[in-house]
């Protein structure tokens with residue numbers, strides 16, 4: 001059955017349901033850019049009975065299904081960006097390779113707050129895989145401001161005496177992104193569970209698409225990808241298996257109140273399940 005959008009704008013359509021159903025309904029090579037930020041299998045509660053505590057093999061199998069579909073849907077030269085924990089992206093990169101995709105980068109997205117883990121290094125980045133279907137058809141090189149000391153305003157690096165040769169438009173972005181802010185405050189968050197910074201999506205969308213291209217995000221969440229696509233005049237398609245009201249409210253410019261944790265039934269489905277102790281090998285990082 002062809003999925004029916006639950007919400008549409010001039011630029012795009014949102015589908016409520018399993019992303020595999022939406023992906024299966026789309027035509028080969030019809031998408032220019034895919035951004036995927038799936039559940040990390042950390043036993044988070046996304047509501048609607050979504051399982052986020054699968055056996056490792058089942059989780060990877062499931063990821064393999066939507067990755068395969070995504071690769072089928074990408075137009076030649078289209079880009080696949082995949083955000084996950086390093087431990088999963090090590091495996092998911094293989095799946096992208098097996099689907100004939102071209103590795104471009106493993107971007108390390110710096111985590112601002114790190115928690116010590118006994119017997120391990122401090123985990124300090126999320127992984128953002130960047131692949132294309134053959135030679136990229138879009139690659140807009142972003143530039144970032146030349147970093148300066150926030151106390152004295154002077155340069156942080158000396159550029160080996162070649163400061164005057166730097167492009168005044170800014171530095172080339174590297175594959176280590178230290179300037180992506182977390183979205184943590186209840187005031188700015190649109191839902192209890194994960195929400196990415198618009199800055200991250202702006203960068204991805206700018207690098208790998210131009211106005212009018214079609215961006216697909218199978219894991220809508222709070223709708224960050226769709227909000228950025230709207231603003232940057234990309235067309236978009238997306239799905240979300242859980243609650244879609246935060247996405248719709250965001251795209252309509254309404255405020256969606258995130259229930260505070262531990263405040264009774266209203267907050268259910270937004271809280272982390274307190275039950276299971278997460279084994280070290282499954283811990284966040």
Ligand SMILES: C[S@@+](CC[C@H](N)C(=O)[O-])C[C@H]1O[C@@H](n2cnc3c(N)ncnc32)[C@H](O)[C@@H]1O
Pocket residue numbers: 017018019020037038039040046050193194195196197218219220221222223224225239240241242243
């Ligand atoms: C990590 S969140 C995405 C957050 C999003 N990038 C944002 O900035 O708001 C993953 C989302 O995928 C949704 N999800 C889980 N399984 C899904 C499936 N099979 N199909 C569609 N969405 C799914 C979850 O409900 C959750 O909202």
